[in-house]
Amino acid sequence: MPTSTNELPLTTEVARAGAQEQQRAEELRQQIRRANYLYYAQDAPELSDAAYDALMRELRELEETYPELLTADSPTQRVGTDAVTTFTPYPHRVPMLSLDNAFGADDLRAWEEKLRRQLGAGPELRIEYVCELKIDGLSVNLTYEDGRFVAGGTRGDGLMGEDISPNLRTISALPMQLLPLPPRAAKISHTEPSAAASLPASLFDAVALEEAPAPLQQGVPTRIEIRGEVFMSHREFARINAELEEQGGKTFANPRNAAAGSLRQKDPSETARRRLDVFLYAVGECEGWSFQSQHDLLQTYREWGLRTNPNVRVCSGIEEVIAFCDEWGGKKGELPYDIDGVVVKVNTFALQRELGQVSSRAPRWAIAYKYPALQVRTRVESIEVQVGRTGALTPVANLTPVALAGVTVARATLHNEDEIRRKDVRVGDTVVIQRAGEVIPEIVEVVKGERTGEESEFFMPSHCPSCGSPVVRPEGEAVTRCPNEECPKKLHERVRYFASRAAMDIEGLGDKQCEQLTQSGLVRDVADLYSLTKEQLLGFERMGDKLATKILAHIEESKTRPLARLISGLGIRHIGEHSSEVLASHFGTLERLTAASVDELAGVFEIGRRTAESIRAFFDEPRTQQALDKLHDAGVRPQSHTNAPQSDRFAGKSFVFTGTLTRLKREEAEAMVKRLGGRASGSVSKQTSYLVAGTEAGSKLTKAQEISVPVLTEDEFLQMTEEPAEE
Ligand code: IVH
Numbered sequence: 001m002p003t004s005t006n007e008l009p010l011t012t013e014v015a016r017a018g019a020q021e022q023q024r025a026e027e028l029r030q031q032i033r034r035a036n037y038l039y040y041a042q043d044a045p046e047l048s049d050a051a052y053d054a055l056m057r058e059l060r061e062l063e064e065t066y067p068e069l070l071t072a073d074s075p076t077q078r079v080g081t082d083a084v085t086t087f088t089p090y091p092h093r094v095p096m097l098s099l100d101n102a103f104g105a106d107d108l109r110a111w112e113e114k115l116r117r118q119l120g121a122g123p124e125l126r127i128e129y130v131c132e133l134k135i136d137g138l139s140v141n142l143t144y145e146d147g148r149f150v151a152g153g154t155r156g157d158g159l160m161g162e163d164i165s166p167n168l169r170t171i172s173a174l175p176m177q178l179l180p181l182p183p184r185a186a187k188i189s190h191t192e193p194s195a196a197a198s199l200p201a202s203l204f205d206a207v208a209l210e211e212a213p214a215p216l217q218q219g220v221p222t223r224i225e226i227r228g229e230v231f232m233s234h235r236e237f238a239r240i241n242a243e244l245e246e247q248g249g250k251t252f253a254n255p256r257n258a259a260a261g262s263l264r265q266k267d268p269s270e271t272a273r274r275r276l277d278v279f280l281y282a283v284g285e286c287e288g289w290s291f292q293s294q295h296d297l298l299q300t301y302r303e304w305g306l307r308t309n310p311n312v313r314v315c316s317g318i319e320e321v322i323a324f325c326d327e328w329g330g331k332k333g334e335l336p337y338d339i340d341g342v343v344v345k346v347n348t349f350a351l352q353r354e355l356g357q358v359s360s361r362a363p364r365w366a367i368a369y370k371y372p373a374l375q376v377r378t379r380v381e382s383i384e385v386q387v388g389r390t391g392a393l394t395p396v397a398n399l400t401p402v403a404l405a406g407v408t409v410a411r412a413t414l415h416n417e418d419e420i421r422r423k424d425v426r427v428g429d430t431v432v433i434q435r436a437g438e439v440i441p442e443i444v445e446v447v448k449g450e451r452t453g454e455e456s457e458f459f460m461p462s463h464c465p466s467c468g469s470p471v472v473r474p475e476g477e478a479v480t481r482c483p484n485e486e487c488p489k490k491l492h493e494r495v496r497y498f499a500s501r502a503a504m505d506i507e508g509l510g511d512k513q514c515e516q517l518t519q520s521g522l523v524r525d526v527a528d529l530y531s532l533t534k535e536q537l538l539g540f541e542r543m544g545d546k547l548a549t550k551i552l553a554h555i556e557e558s559k560t561r562p563l564a565r566l567i568s569g570l571g572i573r574h575i576g577e578h579s580s581e582v583l584a585s586h587f588g589t590l591e592r593l594t595a596a597s598v599d600e601l602a603g604v605f606e607i608g609r610r611t612a613e614s615i616r617a618f619f620d621e622p623r624t625q626q627a628l629d630k631l632h633d634a635g636v637r638p639q640s641h642t643n644a645p646q647s648d649r650f651a652g653k654s655f656v657f658t659g660t661l662t663r664l665k666r667e668e669a670e671a672m673v674k675r676l677g678g679r680a681s682g683s684v685s686k687q688t689s690y691l692v693a694g695t696e697a698g699s700k701l702t703k704a705q706e707i708s709v710p711v712l713t714e715d716e717f718l719q720m721t722e723e724p725a726e727e
Contacts, residue, residue, distance in 0.1 A: 016066065016068070017062075017065075017066035017068060017069050021062060021065075021066055021069065022069060024058075024062065025059060025062050025063065025066075025069045028055055028058055028059040028062070029059065029071075029074060029075060031055055032052070032055050032056060032059065032075040033075060033175065033177060033179075033305075035047045035052050035055070036075065036172065036173075036175060036305075037175065037179060037305040056075065056076065059074070059075070059076055060076045063076060072176075073148060073149065073176035073177055074176075075176070077169060077176075087162035087163055087164060087264070088162070088163045089156075089160050089161075089162065089163065090141070090151065090152075090153025090154070090156070090160065090161045090162055090163040090164075091159070091160050091161075092141050092153070092155075092156075092158070092159060092160065092161065092225070092284060093225055093284060093285035094225060094284035094285045095158050095159050096139060096141060096155045096158045096159075096161075096227065096284070097158065097357070097361060097362050097363055098158065098361060098362055098716070099343065099362050099363075099366055099367060099368040100358065100362050100367055100368070101341075101367070101368050101369075101370050102344075102367050102368070102369045102370070103369075103370055103372070105322045105325075107367075107369075108318050108321060108322055108325070108344070108367070108369060109318055109322075111318075111344075111367050112127065112317075112318040114364075115127060115346070115355060115364065115365075118355055118364060119351075119354065119355070126316055126317050127316075127317065127318075127346060127351070128314060128315070128316055128346070128347040128348065129314070129315045129316075129318070129320075129321050129344050129345060129346060129347055130293075130294040130295055130298070130312060130313070130314055130315075130344075130345045130347050131312065131313045131314075131315055131321055131324040131325070131342050131343075131344055132281055132309060132311075132312050132342065132343045132345070133309055133311050133312075133328065133332075133335075133339045133342060133343075134339050134340055134341035134342055134343045134368055134369075134370075135229040135231050135279055135309065135337065135338075135339055136231065136255070136256050136337075136338035136339055136340040137229040137230050137231030137232070137255075137256060137259050137337075137338075138154065138155070138229065138230050138231070138256070138259055138260055138263055139154075139155045139227060139228070139229055139230075140152055140153065140154060140155070140164070140168065140227065140228060140229070140230050140263075140278070141153055141154075141155070141161065141225050141226075141227050141284060142168065142174070142225070142226045142227070142228075142280075143223065143224070143225055143226075144178055144220070144221070144223070144224050144226060145222065145223050146220065146222060146223075147177055147178040147179075147180060147219070147220035147221075147304075148176065148177055148178075149168075149169070149174070149175070149176045149177070150165075151163060151165045152164060152165050152168040153165075154263070154264075157649075157720045158361075162264075164263055164264065166268040166271075167262075167263055167264075167265060167268050167271040168230075168263075169268070170268055170269075170271045170272035170276075171230065171276050171277070171278055172275070173277050173278050173307045174278055174306075174307075175304075175305045175306065177305075178220045178304040178305060178306070179220075179303070179304055179305045180218070180219040180220050181217075181218055181219060181220070181300070181303055181304065182218060183216055183217070183218035184216070184217065184218065185216055185217075217289060217290065220288075220289075220304065221286055221287060221288040221289035222287045222288035223285065223286070223287045223288065224283065224284075224285070224286045224287070224288075224289065225283065225284030225285045225286070226280050226282075226283060226284075226301070226306065227280065227281065227282040227283065227284055228278055228279050228280035228281050228282065228306075229278065229279050229281070230259055230263055230276050230277070230278045231255065231256070231259050231276070231277055231278070231279070231337050231338070232255040232256075232258050232259040232262065232274070232275075232276055232277065232337070233255070233275075233277060233336050233337045234255060234336055234337060234338075234407075235336060236255075236258075236274065236275050236276075236277075237252065237254070237255040237258050237407075240252070240258055240262075240274055241258070254338070254407060255337065255338055255407075256338065258274070259276055262274035262276055263276065277307075277337070278307055279307055279308060279309045280301050280306045280307060280308055281298065281301075281308065281309070281343075282297075283297060291349060292348065292349060292350075293347045293348045293349055294345045294346075294347050294348075294349070294352075295312075295314055295347055298312060311328070314347060321342075321344050321369075324342065325341075325342045325344075325369045328342060329371055332371070333403060340370060340371065341368050341369050341370040341371055342368075342369040343366060343367075343368050343369075344366060344367050344368075344369060345365060345366040346365040346366070351365065352365040361710065361711070361712065361716065375432050375433065375434040375444060376402050376403075376404050376409075376432070376433060376434075377402075377430055377431065377432055377433075377447065378399045378400050378401075378402040378409070378430070378431065378433060379399065379400045379428070379429070379430050379431070380397045380398070380399060380425060380426070380427055380428065380429045380431055380443075381397075381398045381399060381400055381427070382397075382398045382427055383395050383396070383397050383398070383414065383420075383425075383427055383458045384396055384398060384465075385460070385461055385465050387464060387465065387466045387482055387487065387489040387490060387493065388490075388493055389490060389493035389494040389496075389497050389571050390481070390490075390571065390573050391464075391481040391482040391483065391484070391487065391490050392479045392480070392481055393460065393461070393464070393465075393471060393479070393480045393481065393482065394413060394414070394415065394416070395413075395414040395415075395416070395417070395420060395458065395460070396411055396412070396413055396414060397411065397412045397413075397414055397425065397431075397443060398410065398411055399411060399412060399431075399433065402433075404433065404434075404435050404441065407435075409433060409435065409441045411441070412431075412433050412441045412442055412443050413441075413442065414443065415478075416478045416479055416480070417460045417473075417478070417480060418478045419478075420458055423443060423445065423446060424446055424448075425443055425446055425458070426446070426451075426455035426456055426457050426458065427455060427456045427457075427458060428452075428454055428455035428456060429446045429447070429450075429451065429455050430446070430447040430450040431443045431444075431445065431446050431447065432444045432445050432447065460473075460480050464482035464484065464487060464489075465489075466482065466487050466488055466489030466490070467482065467484050467486070467487040467488060467489070469482055469483060469484035469487065470483075471483070485623065488518060488519065491518045491523075491524070491525075492514055492515050492518045492519070494525075494526065494571050495509075495514045495517065495518055495523055495526055495529070496509075496510075496511055496514040496515075497569065497571055498526040498529075498569040498570075498571070499514060499529070499569075502568055502576070502577050503565055503566075503568045503569030504558040504561050504565055504566065504569045505558065505561065505565065506529075506551075506554045506555055506557075506558045507550075507551075507554045508547065508550055508551040508554050509529075509551060509554070509555075513540070513551070516540050516541070517529075517532075520539075520540075522536055525623075525627050525630065526569065526570075526627065526631070527627055527630035527631045527633075527634050527636075528630075529555055530555060530559070530631070530634030530635065530636065531634060532552065532555065534548045534549065534552060537551060537552070558636075559634075559635050559636045559637060560637055560638070560639055561638060561639070562584065562638060562639045563584040563588075563589070563590060563638040563639060563640055564577075564580040564581045564583070564584035564585075565580070565638070566590065566631075566636070566638040567580040567583055567584055567590075567593070568580035570618070570624075570627075572614060572615055572618045573614045573618070574610070574611045574614050575611065575614075575615065579607065579611065581675075582604060582607065583604065583607070583615075585671075585675075586604045588640050589640045590628070590638060593619075594619045594628070596615075596616075597616070598612045598613055598616045599612075601615050601616060648676075648677040649676040649677060649678075649720075649721075650673055650676040650677050650678025650720075651677040651678065652678075652689075653673075653678040653679070653689040653690065654678065654679040654680070654681050654687060654688055654689050654690075655669075655670075655673045655678055655679070655680050655681070655688070655689065655690050655691075655692060655717075656680070656681055656682065656683065656684050656688050656690075656691050656692070656700060656704075657669055657670065657680070657691075657692045657694070658691060658692070658693050658694065658697045658698070658700040658701060659693050659694030659695050659696050659697030659698070659701070660694040660695045660696055661692075661694040661714050662694065662695070662714060663714055663715075663718065664714065664718070669692065669714075669717065672721055676721060683700070684700050684703045684704045684707070684709055685707075686707055686709075688704070688709045689709075689710070690709065690710050690711070690712050690717070691704035691709050691710070691711050691712070692711075692712045692713075692714060692716075692717045693711050693712070693713065694714055
C-alpha cells in the first residue's frame, strides 16, 4: 500500500473514469450483489454461472483500468487482500455466550420445567421455541454499520476475539452490504397463537407494556453485531484434503478443523482458495432496529441478504422440539455439512429477556441438544500392523468404507493385542464403530449375532512387518515392539514426526516426502535433513525447483524453533507436546536437560518417575548423543526457553481457581494462565477476570457471584486456553 502520493509514478498517465464508467461499475456491483443474494440467501439463482462470471470479469476489468472506481466492498475484493502477520484483538460489544447442553428428551423436558418455574408459570403456559441446527463450525461476530460490513472477529473467550476481517471478506456467502428493507411495522408475532398470547395475564401485561407500540422500521440498522457460524462443506473438505495430500502436506482431521485452519490463515488469498460458508443466526449489540422474536430475526436476516439455515422450525411446547431433534438425528447424515446437535431457543425476545442468563456464561432461554457420538456398522476386511516411531506395533482394522459424521471411514485403530482379545475382534466381523468429536474412529463392539463362523482370529506377528526383526513384548506391557533401531519404518516415522506440526513444523515434508527421503538412504537420522541439497530433492517424484527451494527454506527456518519443539521432535518415549513444554520451561536449555539426573527429572512438576527414567535412558544412548551432536553441527540452535509468556491470549486477565479440579492440578492450571500471559491470584476481588470453580467450591464462589465475577467450569477454562486445532 503506498504511504504517500509521492510514491506514485509521476510520468505514467492514469486513465480517469467518466460518469459512464462509474455508473456501469455501480450497476455491475448491484447485479452481482443481487445474484449473490439470490444464490446464497434465497437459494434461487437467476443467473447462469457463465453470466455471473461475465459480470465479474467486466467489473474486474473496469476496476483495473480505472483504479479509482474500486471500492473496499466491491464483490471483486473477495479474493483476499494484504497478508496479515498477526491478528489484532476484536472486542465483542455484547459478550458471545455459550450454551448449556441437553443430552436427551428428559433433559429437554427438565429444561422446560425450569423455564416454567423461573417464570412462575404452570403447565398451562405453552412456550414457543425455535429449533435450529447446531452447525459444527466456528462462531464469528460481524459488525455492520449502516448496512456495510466493517469488521468481523472470532469468538475468542467470548469477550475478546481476533479480528479476521480480511479472511471473512473472502467468504462469498457473506454480503458486504445489507439490502435495505422497505418500511414496515416491527412484528409482534409471526404466528398464532404466540407464546406471549398464552402467558399468564400479569406477565403478558408486562410484555405488552414493554413491546408496544410496534415501531415502524425500514432500511438497515445503524449498527449491528451479526453472529453466526463459519463452516466448511463435506465437499470442500474432501477437495482440500485431496489437494493437501497430493502436495504431501498434512490433511485436516475433519471439516471443523479445516474451517478453523482456513479462517485463521495469515494470508487471506489462501482463505479465499478454501471455500468457506456461513450461516447467521444471532445478534449482539444492535442500534436502530428491533427484533421481536428469533423467528423475526431469521426472516429479517434473510431479507437483508444474509444466509440463514433453511432447516428451522417454530415449535409449540417441548414435545414438538423433541420431535424435531429426533427427526434430525435420523437424517443429519444427509446434510452436506456437519451438525452436532440442535439449538433450541425461546422464540419471543420479550420472554428471553424475562428469563435472562444463568451466569455470565450461558443464557437460560436457549439450550444445545447434543446428539450422542455417531455410530455405524461396517465389516472388518483385514487387520494390518503398523510400525510407529518408537517401534510400537499397532494393529489397525481395514473396514468396508462407511460414511460416519460426514467423513468416509475406512480404518479404525485396534490399539494393541490385548484390546483385540478384550473386544474379540476377528477378520470378517461386523462391528459397530464410532467417532466421538475429533478422535480417530474406534470399534465399539462386535455384532456377534452376525458371525457366520468364517471369521478368523488375529495374532500379532512374531516378526516386524517392516524389517523382519523378531518383535518383543516386555512383561507387564501391552505394547509389542520392533527392537531394531535400523528398522526403515521406524526411521520413516521418526523423521515424519520430527517434521510434523507437533514438533519442528517443517512445511512441505509430509508422509510421502519423508518416506522417499528415508527409503532412498539420503536421510538416516533426523539430522540428515539439514544437509539435504536441492539436487537431491529434485530427484524425487513431483518435485519441482520451486517446491524444492521452499522445502529447503522451511528446513533452514526450523533450526531456530523453540526448545520444546526440538524436545518433542526427538521422539522420547512418553514425551509428547505438553511434556516437552514442561521440560523446556523447567530446564531452559538442551544442555541442562541432557545433564539432568533421574531424580532431578522426576522432581519436575508433572514428570513421573517412569517418564524420568525413560528420558535419562534416551539421553544415555550413544546414538542420541551422536544425533544431538550432529544436529548441533548442522546449525540447529533451539531457542532457549525463557519464563516470558508464550502468548498474550490472557494478557491483562487475572484468574482465581477454587474447589477441586478434575483434569488439571491447581499448579498446572496456574502455570497455563502464566504461559498465556495472564495472572493467577489466590483471592477474588473486583479485579478478578474469572473464577474457575471446580467441585466443592466454597466461599470464593459465593464472593465471585456477589460481585459479579464471571464463573467458569474447568472445561470452559480449558476451552479458553485452546487455539482452534488445525489438524
Ligand atoms: S446460538 C447465546 N445458534 O454453538 C446463544 N449457536 O454451544 C448463542 N452454534 O458458540 C448461540 N449453530 O458457535 C446458536 N444455530 C445456532 C448455532 C450455534 C452452532 C454454536 C455457536 C455457539 C455454540 C454454543
